[in-house]
Amino acid sequence: MKRTLAIETVEKIGQEVLLQGWVDTRRDHGKITFLDLRDRSGIVQLVLTGSRLVSKQGETPTTEDVIEVTGIVKDRPAAMVNPKIPTGTVEVEVKTLKIISKAKELPFPIDTDGYDINEEIRSKYRYLDIRRPRMTRNLRLHSKMTNFIRNFLIARDFVEVETPILTKTTPEGARDFIVPSRLQKGKFYALPQSPQQYKQLLMVAGLERYFQIARCFRDEDPRRDRAYGEFTQLDLEMSFVTQEDILQLTEELFTTLVKEVFPHKHIAQSPWPRIPHAEVIKAYGTDKPDLRKNKTDPDELAFSWTIDFPLFTAQSKEDFYYGSGKAKFAPSHHMFTAPHPEDIPLLATDPLKVRGLQHDLVLNGFEVGGGSIRIHQQTIQEKIFDLIGFTKEQKAQFDHMLTAFTYGVPPHGGIAPGVDRLLMAVLGEPSIREVMAFPASSSGTTSVMEAPSDAAPEQLRELGITIVPQKK
Amino acid sequence: MKRTLAIETVEKIGQEVLLQGWVDTRRDHGKITFLDLRDRSGIVQLVLTGSRLVSKQGETPTTEDVIEVTGIVKDRPAAMVNPKIPTGTVEVEVKTLKIISKAKELPFPIDTDGYDINEEIRSKYRYLDIRRPRMTRNLRLHSKMTNFIRNFLIARDFVEVETPILTKTTPEGARDFIVPSRLQKGKFYALPQSPQQYKQLLMVAGLERYFQIARCFRDEDPRRDRAYGEFTQLDLEMSFVTQEDILQLTEELFTTLVKEVFPHKHIAQSPWPRIPHAEVIKAYGTDKPDLRKNKTDPDELAFSWTIDFPLFTAQSKEDFYYGSGKAKFAPSHHMFTAPHPEDIPLLATDPLKVRGLQHDLVLNGFEVGGGSIRIHQQTIQEKIFDLIGFTKEQKAQFDHMLTAFTYGVPPHGGIAPGVDRLLMAVLGEPSIREVMAFPASSSGTTSVMEAPSDAAPEQLRELGITIVPQKK
Numbered sequence: 001m002k003r004t005l006a007i008e009t010v011e012k013i014g015q016e017v018l019l020q021g022w023v024d025t026r027r028d029h030g031k032i033t034f035l036d037l038r039d040r041s042g043i044v045q046l047v048l049t050g051s052r053l054v055s056k057q058g059e060t061p062t063t064e065d066v067i068e069v070t071g072i073v074k075d076r077p078a079a080m081v082n083p084k085i086p087t088g089t090v091e092v093e094v095k096t097l098k099i100i101s102k103a104k105e106l107p108f109p110i111d112t113d114g115y116d117i118n119e120e121i122r123s124k125y126r127y128l129d130i131r132r133p134r135m136t137r138n139l140r141l142h143s144k145m146t147n148f149i150r151n152f153l154i155a156r157d158f159v160e161v162e163t164p165i166l167t168k169t170t171p172e173g174a175r176d177f178i179v180p181s182r183l184q185k186g187k188f189y190a191l192p193q194s195p196q197q198y199k200q201l202l203m204v205a206g207l208e209r210y211f212q213i214a215r216c217f218r219d220e221d222p223r224r225d226r227a228y229g230e231f232t233q234l235d236l237e238m239s240f241v242t243q244e245d246i247l248q249l250t251e252e253l254f255t256t257l258v259k260e261v262f263p264h265k266h267i268a269q270s271p272w273p274r275i276p277h278a279e280v281i282k283a284y285g286t287d288k289p290d291l292r293k294n295k296t297d298p299d300e301l302a303f304s305w306t307i308d309f310p311l312f313t314a315q316s317k318e319d320f321y322y323g324s325g326k327a328k329f330a331p332s333h334h335m336f337t338a339p340h341p342e343d344i345p346l347l348a349t350d351p352l353k354v355r356g357l358q359h360d361l362v363l364n365g366f367e368v369g370g371g372s373i374r375i376h377q378q379t380i381q382e383k384i385f386d387l388i389g390f391t392k393e394q395k396a397q398f399d400h401m402l403t404a405f406t407y408g409v410p411p412h413g414g415i416a417p418g419v420d421r422l423l424m425a426v427l428g429e430p431s432i433r434e435v436m437a438f439p440a441s442s443s444g445t446t447s448v449m450e451a452p453s454d455a456a457p458e459q460l461r462e463l464g465i466t467i468v469p470q471k472k
Numbered sequence: 473m474k475r476t477l478a479i480e481t482v483e484k485i486g487q488e489v490l491l492q493g494w495v496d497t498r499r500d501h502g503k504i505t506f507l508d509l510r511d512r513s514g515i516v517q518l519v520l521t522g523s524r525l526v527s528k529q530g531e532t533p534t535t536e537d538v539i540e541v542t543g544i545v546k547d548r549p550a551a552m553v554n555p556k557i558p559t560g561t562v563e564v565e566v567k568t569l570k571i572i573s574k575a576k577e578l579p580f581p582i583d584t585d586g587y588d589i590n591e592e593i594r595s596k597y598r599y600l601d602i603r604r605p606r607m608t609r610n611l612r613l614h615s616k617m618t619n620f621i622r623n624f625l626i627a628r629d630f631v632e633v634e635t636p637i638l639t640k641t642t643p644e645g646a647r648d649f650i651v652p653s654r655l656q657k658g659k660f661y662a663l664p665q666s667p668q669q670y671k672q673l674l675m676v677a678g679l680e681r682y683f684q685i686a687r688c689f690r691d692e693d694p695r696r697d698r699a700y701g702e703f704t705q706l707d708l709e710m711s712f713v714t715q716e717d718i719l720q721l722t723e724e725l726f727t728t729l730v731k732e733v734f735p736h737k738h739i740a741q742s743p744w745p746r747i748p749h750a751e752v753i754k755a756y757g758t759d760k761p762d763l764r765k766n767k768t769d770p771d772e773l774a775f776s777w778t779i780d781f782p783l784f785t786a787q788s789k790e791d792f793y794y795g796s797g798k799a800k801f802a803p804s805h806h807m808f809t810a811p812h813p814e815d816i817p818l819l820a821t822d823p824l825k826v827r828g829l830q831h832d833l834v835l836n837g838f839e840v841g842g843g844s845i846r847i848h849q850q851t852i853q854e855k856i857f858d859l860i861g862f863t864k865e866q867k868a869q870f871d872h873m874l875t876a877f878t879y880g881v882p883p884h885g886g887i888a889p890g891v892d893r894l895l896m897a898v899l900g901e902p903s904i905r906e907v908m909a910f911p912a913s914s915s916g917t918t919s920v921m922e923a924p925s926d927a928a929p930e931q932l933r934e935l936g937i938t939i940v941p942q943k944k
Contacts, residue, residue: 101882188925
């Protein structure tokens with residue numbers, strides 16, 4: 001017999017069906033036992049009487065067992081109808097029962113929202129934590145959201161291109177993860193902090209409209225809106241555009257996304273406010289203001305743009321560039337952001353006054369994306385390298401970009417919204433880990449599996465590295 | 473003025489348009505010069521006379537310069553119509569010309585198929601190599617193909633879930649890349665050879681239908697159908713299914729994919745032949761036979777399944793498991809593949825005779841995917857670990873899987889076709905690198921950027937590792 005999903009039972013009254021899924025709840029009422037069977041479509045009530053409660057193997061089903069039943073779908077008596085669930089008008093009178101896989105008692109409840117459960121325990125048993133309806137919903141929405149984004153962009157002539165994970169550092173202000181090379185011992189790949197250079201190279205290649213739902217890696221401390229180690233961003237880049245084009249496309253994308261994927265959410269203000277950096281700092285003391293009119297409304301989404309950032313800030317010790325050359329300037333976005341055309345003369349006289357063509361996307365107080373118009377002229381790029389104090393050697397690391405700029409390069413720019421962070425902000429989840437399947441803990445330990453872990457001596461030998469003994 | 477794409481000119485006869493793009497070709501005919509302007513939509517002919525050939529900056533456009541022109545779209549004289557291109561009936565009489573970005577002479581031609589050009593040079597200037605129409609087409613088809621796959625699966629209730637890149641080894645027969653941890657010095661992450669364990673855990677989590685276009689990493693020698701370092705696979709897994717369900721879904725997916733995305737290709741035989749391993753070896757001497765009827769037909773696609781693989785092979789020195797315990801058996805697929813139910817008694821008596829529920833997808837002589845029904849019973853999984861000779865310590869590495877199997881686990885299985893490899897085989901490209909944007913070279917050097925490269929001493933100090941000086 002073909003499997004029927006829980007949700008499909010309502011269309012099969014009087015018919016015999018085969019159902020497979022988990023025992024969601026069990027309620028014993030003397031000679032009758034009710035089981036709720038849960039599958040990917042929802043739950044349906046099973047009615048078991050007498051010997052039918054014992055499986056062929058002689059076992060009785062308990063919560064979270066995986067079972068297979070056959071039975072007849074019946075209308076429920078009027079008094080028993082449950083209007084809260086889509087299958088609330090029916091029940092299945094079980095004829096045969098098979099226990100496919102027994103479940104031990106779970107380490108924590110999964111019928112609650114789970115916020116109060118120790119996060120390490122949730123992480124260790126993530127495969128059970130995901131059974132929680134809230135977590136299942138979040139993962140489904142994640143998938144729906146990325147699929148919507150892809151179709152939106154592909155319908156507008158964008159091409160999704162995969163760029164390498166084993167690559168070279170692009171300093172973007174965070175620490176790289178590095179991967180020792182076996183074929184070139186003593187050398188290392190870096191995991192990309194973003195596909196910044198590759199997307200610009202794809203513009204030089206003439207694709208004109210690129211995007212990628214791209215994995216990015218930063219070895220920096222986690223926060224509530226930043227998971228440790230890796231995250232996913234919608235990386236998009238366009239040629240022959242102005243900043244206005246990027247802002248409009250992004251606004252249209254996320255406005256239709258909210259309408260289609262999160263229809264119970266509403267956007268506070270359209271078009272989205274655009275606030276120059278100096279103004280937003282003055283008015284709100286932050287460059288990511290929370291512009292909700294009613295902060296207690298969980299369904300209100302207040303998007304805004306922060307624009308007209310200064311191109312440079314003073315260098316701090318944390319900067320990749322710190323102490324190099326004679327420079328005092330650090331890029332406030334990154335070193336490929338174009339200066340405002342009106343301010344180019346200031347590069348020579350007062351760099352801190354130069355505005356950059358950067359745009360940050362803000363949602364309910366979170367920075368959910370950033371981007372810019374990029375430099376596409378070799379001379380300006382070199383000037384920026386000088387101002388941030390690149391040594392000759394540091395410049396040499398980016399020779400390929402300067403070279404690329406000599407072969408006919410279109411003006412281009414883009415934006416990179418964080419996918420998980422956006423979903424977190426839209427759903428009002430308290431942490432980004434609530435929208436990820438297997439997030440790492442703050443100490444960098446992975447979900448379920450115990451990594452990082454020891455490497456085999458043979459692996460290290462092949463890679464030509466050794467571990468430095470640490471002082472206690 | 474709003475930009476007009478090359479292809480749109482045919483609908484704008486008599487109108488003034490603004491075009492932006494690259495100079496594809498230049499033909500001088502005395503007082504008249506013809507330029508073909510190329511943008512993402514195709515090419516259109518520009519006609520320049522007299523002073524209009526000189527830009528505002530006093531320069532004349534040459535091949536691969538990025539230009540912006542305004543002009544009037546006109547019908548071409550009948551004798552000048554070029555039926556080979558979609559804009560062959562029109563030309564644009566240029567009024568103004570601006571050179572946005574000058575191009576030096578390119579290091580190689582991009583109007584050829586490029587197969588004869590040194591691959592290192594192509595790789596170094598990949599951003600130019602991609603301008604080659606064949607490469608642009610391949611990248612566009614890659615995007616179209618993955619988008620088709622995603623929509624096909626999402627319409628069938630699949631959920632795309634991202635699984636970690638910084639994770640723990642799942643030995644799948646290849647060498648891991650490892651990433652030193654800064655927060656837990658002396659320990660290492662592994663980059664996933666596939667999301668094998670995560671997808672099985674998502675089945676335990678109750679998602680029932682998961683997929684991911686997933687990046688996988690293997691530190692093994694490249695071949696024509698395998699790029700060095702990383703590749704992409706369509707990773708899909710289903711619960712409550714038989715091998716038949718997986719084969720049918722895959723066949724439907726790729727049959728409709730070919731019809732929609734590669735309409736000029738034709739599938740040699742449907743339904744696809746399913747050949748038991750012993751038979752295919754006997755008949756063809758390989759488990760990936762090339763079943764094309766006419767091997768000179770570049771548009772013929774011969775899909776087939778190889779099934780009924782032996783579950784085990786004898787261990788070789790290359791096996792992860794080699795020498796551990798007293799075992800002589802290596803999994804021929806991987807250690808999570810379920811034995812054929814009829815053969816379970818043979819596990820105790822004659823393991824090499826046990827068939828596994830493995831299926832390999834073959835296209836024109838390439839293995840383009842493999843999968844299996846997985847073990848979902850703790851006792852059988854432990855038995856397999858014993859047979860492949862896991863020590864207590866090795867078993868402990870997979871405790872989380874055995875634990876997961878005690879909480880109610882559905883029968884499940886899947887398949888993982890290689891996305892790039894499939895595209896290579898469908899297009900008949902001679903190497904997988906022809907369908908990737910930025911493939912690494914066989915020595916592991918990345919395209920365009922020079923990686924792997926030196927790490928800063930400070931980075932190594934933070935990670936607690938040092939480089940072992942290599943003997944020359």
